[in-house]
Amino acid sequence: ETGVTQTPRHLVMGMTNKKSLKCEQHLGHNAMYWYKQSAKKPLELMFVYNFKEQTENNSVPSRFSPECPNSSHLFLHLHTLQPEDSALYLCASSQEATSGYEQYFGPGTRLTVT
Amino acid sequence: GEDVEQSLFLSVREGDSSVINCTYTDSSSTYLYWYKQEPGAGLQLLTYIFSNMDMKQDQRLTVLLNKKDKHLSLRIADTQTGDSAIYFCAEIPSGSARQLTFGSGTQLTVLP
Numbered sequence: 001e002t003g004v005t006q007t008p009r010h011l012v013m014g015m016t017n018k019k020s021l022k023c024e025q026h027l028g029h030n031a032m033y034w035y036k037q038s039a040k041k042p043l044e045l046m047f048v049y050n051f052k053e054q055t056e057n058n059s060v061p062s063r064f065s066p067e068c069p070n071s072s073h074l075f076l077h078l079h080t081l082q083p084e085d086s087a088l089y090l091c092a093s094s095q096e097a098t099s100g101y102e103q104y105f106g107p108g109t110r111l112t113v114t
Numbered sequence: 115g116e117d118v119e120q121s122l123f124l125s126v127r128e129g130d131s132s133v134i135n136c137t138y139t140d141s142s143s144t145y146l147y148w149y150k151q152e153p154g155a156g157l158q159l160l161t162y163i164f165s166n167m168d169m170k171q172d173q174r175l176t177v178l179l180n181k182k183d184k185h186l187s188l189r190i191a192d193t194q195t196g197d198s199a200i201y202f203c204a205e206i207p208s209g210s211a212r213q214l215t216f217g218s219g220t221q222l223t224v225l226p
Contacts, residue, residue, distance in 0.1 A: 045214070092157075
């Protein structure tokens with residue numbers, strides 16, 4: 001256990017559905033991240049939140065909408081997704097101003113868009 | 115091309131040493147990391163090294179950093195079947211305080 005939990009672990013949704021992914025960290029960190037992991041591609045950073053403020057958005061389509069209500073929780077709201085959005089979505093957290101900026105990952109949500 | 119490159123596959127015999135290699139492009143990278151991903155799981159941080167170091171050892175793991183060649187390696191001594199996983203190298207490039215750039219990962223298979 002890394003101290004970062006994600007729900008659900010698996011999600012199948014149609015292209016017209018709306019769903020949300022949830023991430024919670026129990027490490028007292030103040031930065032949280034969403035990554036996308038597709039087959040045979042490097043991990044892609046999607047969003048970064050620092051002290052609840054979004055600091056990075058790596059040209060992610062608007063059908064992905066993040067929300068960070070506090071330093072412990074991070075959501076990814078999904079709507080009108082495409083089949084190519086099927087992937088493993090990983091959440092991570094880190095503590096700013098630590099020596100190594102190391103990020104701790106949750107187990108991921110395996111998303112399938114039909 | 116990718117900023118961080120790794121070989122895709124490595125097979126070793128149980129009990130042998132494994133060496134997983136990585137090359138990166140940003141000579142100003144401050145930290146370099148090794149993560150492990152088992153099937154169906156997220157990424158587990160194994161170790162990291164600061165750019166002013168050339169070696170770091172942690173139990174069975176040894177990280178070597180050659181800044182001149184921008185080459186990073188992870189050596190696993192006495193490799194066990196439980197070490198079978200995908201290993202990712204990652205860097206924090208200069209100017210991006212918290213954005214990790216990952217390689218595509220090396221699938222390590224440990225044969226009995």
